[in-house]
Amino acid sequence: MAYTLTVNGESKTLEMPGDTPLLWALRDGLHLTGTKYGCGVAACGACTVHLDGVAVRSCQTALEDAVGTQITTIEGIGTPAALAPIQAAWLEHQVAQCGYCQSGQIMQAASLLAENPTPTDADIDAAMEGNLCRCGTYPRIRAAIHSAAAKMKG
Amino acid sequence: MGRMKTIARRTFLIGSAAIAGGVVFGTYAYKKPIPNPLKASAITPYVLIDAQGITLIAPRAEMGQGVQTTLAALLAEEMDLDWDQVQVMHGPASRAYFNAAVLEEGVPFAPTDESWLAETARGAMHIPARFLGLQITGGSSSTPDAFDKMRAAGAVARVALVQAAARREGLDAAMLKTASGAVVLPDGRKIPYAELAQDAANSDLPEVPPLKPQSEWRLLGTSLPRKDMLGKVTGTAQFTADIRHPGMLFATARSNPGLGAGLASYDATAALALPGVEKVVEVPGGLAVVANSTWAAFKAAELISYDWEPAPYAATSEEMLAQTAASFTPESQDSRNRDDGDVEAALTSGDWSAEYTVPYLAHATMEPMTAGAWLQNGRLQVWAGNQLPTQVLKEAAAITGLEEAAIDVETPLMGGGFGRRAEMDFIKQAIHVAKAMEGRPVLLTWTREEDMTHDAYRPMAMARIKGAVADGKITALDVQLAAPSVMGSQMGRLGMALPGPDATIVQGAWEQPYTFPNYRTTGYRVPAGVPVGSWRSVGASQNAFFHESAVDELAHLAGVDPLELRLSQIDHAPSRKVLEAVAAASNWGSVPAGRARGLAFCLSFGVPTAQVIEVEQGQDGLRMTQAWAAVDVGTALDPSIIEAQVQGGMIFGLSAAIHGEITFEGGQAQQQNFPDYDALRLPYCPPISVAILQNGDKIRGVGEPGTPPAAPALANAIFAATGQRLRSLPLGKVIAFA
CATH class of the missing domain: 3.10.20.30 (Beta-grasp domain)
Known part of the structure; x- marks a missing residue:
């Protein structure tokens, strides 16, 4: 159909x-x-x-x-020529390793920031727990979310 | 420069130009030139300059470790290219891209042994690598293998371009300089490399000039933006499953969950009746379903009734553990690479002893096994993330009967490798499907369940360790290790036999730089059963847990601080320095109230690595509050990538230490998907600080060394926090983590 x-x-x-x-x-x-x-x-x-x-x-x-x-x-x-702020933060922190999970990580983080523009570490924990990364990019994911939040706040 | 010239002469080729002389290990077959796999406009197999710009070939697979960025930087440094001028690609499968360093790890000499004999043995490994044409990504070998080759390739290309400019302008080449991808003439005019490339490619290659001293590096030694990052943050990076061709079909496969056994019979009537299903194809291991979408193929595969033959090995984990325990016998002895002093005389029956075990582990890459293939008009195209493209070429030729020249192997980005994509199973299946569907491109995707239950697992392994202490030191350590042979299993699947002992059974234990006066390491080979394979850091992944848990136990028995004991019994300077660095970073002597710390050390792939993990017992469970790592890579080419690899390697080790376990019932792996084979998730991951040291004499790769110390550092921290000594993994069976 x-x-x-x-x-x-x-x-x-x-x-x-x-x-x-x-x-x-x-x-x-x-x-x-x-x-x-x-x-x-x-x-x-x-x-x-x-x-x-x-x-x-x-x-x-x-x-x-x-x-x-x-x-x-x-x-x-966002696109390579016009990145969303969350994507720019991912680029700045060089988050991705294999990159396979990162579309999902970014979409989850974007949703978190739309709902909560100033997330604490505990907020990030709660929002991101369901997104697995086998390369171990978590430290940079956390840093990139904080960084995007700070930039979006202006 | 003598050795450099040799490497260059056998590595840089134009068309059919014969490059031979001066080879160290001279035989006719060894000297024969390997054709340049790129088209004529390529200056060397590593540099392609055309209308699209400057493309550097980084012939090692990108599985997240940043290798293509670092390999390209080696070329760009010597070519005087700006980083934004450079594009990178993996390039075709070719024997020209053989990897010699990968085999060096297998020699029976510790990485700290720089004797003539040890170096000769390592050098000799370059001959089989070239004969086999092993283009392989693994063993943390890419950077050591590439460090000289790629810089020399860049330097040769630069000189060829300068000479082309000199001929064109009628000037002495010595008067010309290069900068930002152009030859700079004495009057300041610039000729872009693109204008000179054809002329350079058509001329004889110059000798390799002296390489830039480290003090003149502009790119190397700095944290460069990764070439794959923009694509990966925008969803535009192409993994195997993202490549689309017109008329493409989508497939999945089901193989016998009794690994290696066949399919007695099947009934696919219901599957074939499902809308969108095109065909059911017999493939090695079982069946593939071909449909108009991956989802239709997944559903159809569920509807087939399979009558599988029984697995050709023990049915349960309990039986496998009993087999492992029964292998500590003289008949099963595989190696004794270390036997210092007299362990028998130094140990008495009353001395400390312990037994440790680890389970099978799956690789569980985020991207399940996926491969594409298209057979049409007498040519085969294969695209599949893999760590062994030359082997793919061989397998593809065998399956289709085509000449290798009629086959193109493309290696797209991989959604994780960790050793799993050195296996050929899923790729062979895709080629079989393409053969059955001739004319149509086919993409074959395994379900997560298929992926987790059809791995070449990290083996179950066991250690029996005895030791004695006196005056605050370890006086004797007898390390007995039993595991099946990873190399035997893996090479067997590639149609090769492993001659002699398997160094991976004792890897990460026998070559440690401790100076215990009586110190012995014995490897015992458990009979082959479940297929086992290389899993990030291979034998060191289990042996560091065994060895460093034991050292920690003995330090406590001796009443000595575990750091002090190590520093008093390790004399290898780079190893001591990583211990000192991690101690300084963590302020080892002063632990915050309510917290406890564990320390572990492992020398693997030539990289001394020390890690400290801090834990705190809370109401909800034990929480990892902080972690520190120090590594010595000899020469650090890209600090950001090294930091990411060490953090990632450690997290990979912690995932296994806390969660990882594959068990068998009825010959089948019981864990199917992430709900029953979980990994560390973001809330549980501590901040990890990484110190990068450069005291070692050789450049080393860092994809694996971050993994081995993670499990023992955590187990030792748990002991420090709770007094509970855990000798088998995963720890999550006993400890609640928060």
Whole structure:
């Protein structure tokens, strides 16, 4: 069946079963590959996107349930030529190692900062616990979130 | 410069120009030139200058360790390029990119041994590396292997460009300088390298000029912005699964969870009836399902009923542990690389002894195993994050019957490697699927469950250690280590045999720079069973836990501070200095009230590494409050990358120390996904400060040395905090962490 999604402000139509996880609709249906598959069971956060501005695990969101929402992916919050503040902080702190989990980390952190512009370490702990990184970039993730918060505050 | 010339002469090639003379280990086959795998406009296999700009080939796989940035910096330094002028790519699979340093770790000489014999043995390892054409990323070897080669490649390219400019302008080359990617003429005019590249590529290569002294480095020694960072923070970096081709099909595979056993029969009727499913293909280990989306393939694979043959090894972890415990016998002895003094005479039956164990571990890279392949018009294209591209080429030729010349292997960015992507299983499956779907590009993605249950695991291992102390020192230490052979298992899967003992069984224990007067290390080989493989720091990942726990126990028994004991019984200067550095950084002598600390040390991959972990017992559990590490890499090329690797290596070690355990029932790995094989998460990660020292004589790689001391540092901290001595991992089974 055909579904129309609003992804990064653009209307996109794709033909896939309605119970297909949004993750695979984005990746295999729309070829938006910045969102990653890590576990398929909402245990790693690599697939994190925003639905109406809130971080969700796209591996647990059915395509048909995403219809009518504003979907934002890593490609939608900034571009190499025009980085979002959170991405600029990631670049400044040279956070990524393998980089595979970082789209999810950034989307989770962006959602945190939208909700709480001055997060404490405890706030960061609570928000980021669901996002796994096997390379061990956590110290730099924490530093980058604080740095982005400071910059966004101006 | 004699050795430099040799390296350069056998490494830098233009087209078919024969480069031979002056080779140290001379045989005809060894001297034969390896063709430049790049097109004619390439000055050397490492430098490509064309309309797109200047591209440097960093022929080691980027799995997060920053290697492509550092390798490119080596070239850019000598070529006088500005950092923003440079692009980096992995380049094709080619024997021209062989890695000699990776085999050096296997020689039976401690890294601290700089005798003629030890150096000769290490040098001899360069011959098999070249014969095998081993293009490999692993063993923390990329930077040591590249340090001379890549700088010399850059220097040669620069001279070739200068000579081209001299010919063109009718000037003496000695009058010309280079800066910012251009040759600078005496009158100040600049000729960009791009204008000179074709002429330079068509001329004979010059001798390798003297390399820049360290004092003149502009890029090396500084923290450079990583070349892969912008792509990774914007979701535009391409991993294997992100590469799309028109008409692409999506596949997944299911292999026998009894590892290595076959598929007796299957029924795929229901799977084939699922909309979007194209085909079910038999592949090594089991089946692959091909569909129009990865999700459809995942669902279809669930609908197949499989009749698996039984696993060819013990059914349960308990049986495997019993096999391990039964291997401390003379018949199973694999090596005794160290036997100082007389351990038998120095130890009596009443002396201290302990037994330690560690479980199997999965690599659990964030990106599950993924490979793409496309067979059409007599050519095969393979794209797969892997640590052994020349082996991929070999396997692909064997599966398809094509000549290697008809096969392109691309190595995209990897979502973590840690040793897992030195395996060929998933790549071979993708090639089989491409063969069955000829004409269509296919992307094969394993589920997380498939990935976790079909690993080449870090082996289960056990240590039996005896020791004695007197006058505040360790007088005798007898270290007995039992594990299956990682190298035997891994090389077996590559169709090779491992001659002689496996150094990884004792790695991280036998070569430690302690001066105990009676000191013996014996390796025992547990019979092969579950497939085992290289897991970040390999044998040192378990042996440092065994050895450094024992040293800590004996220090307490002797009534001596664990730092003081180490400093009084280690005479290797760089090792002493990392201990002193970590002690100074952590203010070792003064621990905040309510907290306790553990110290561990390990020399692995030539890098002395010391770590201190501080813990605090709270109401919710034990919390790691701070951590410190000190490493000596000889020469630090990029401090930011080194810091990240040491922190990351330590966190990888802590994940295993606290959470990591793969168990077997009925011959199958029981843990399926992150809920039952978790890793350290952000709230539990302490701040980690890293001191980078440069006292060692040789440059060293740092992808692995951060891992081994993490587990013993934490176990020793737990003892300091609670008096509880934990001798088996994971610690999370006993301790609640907060």
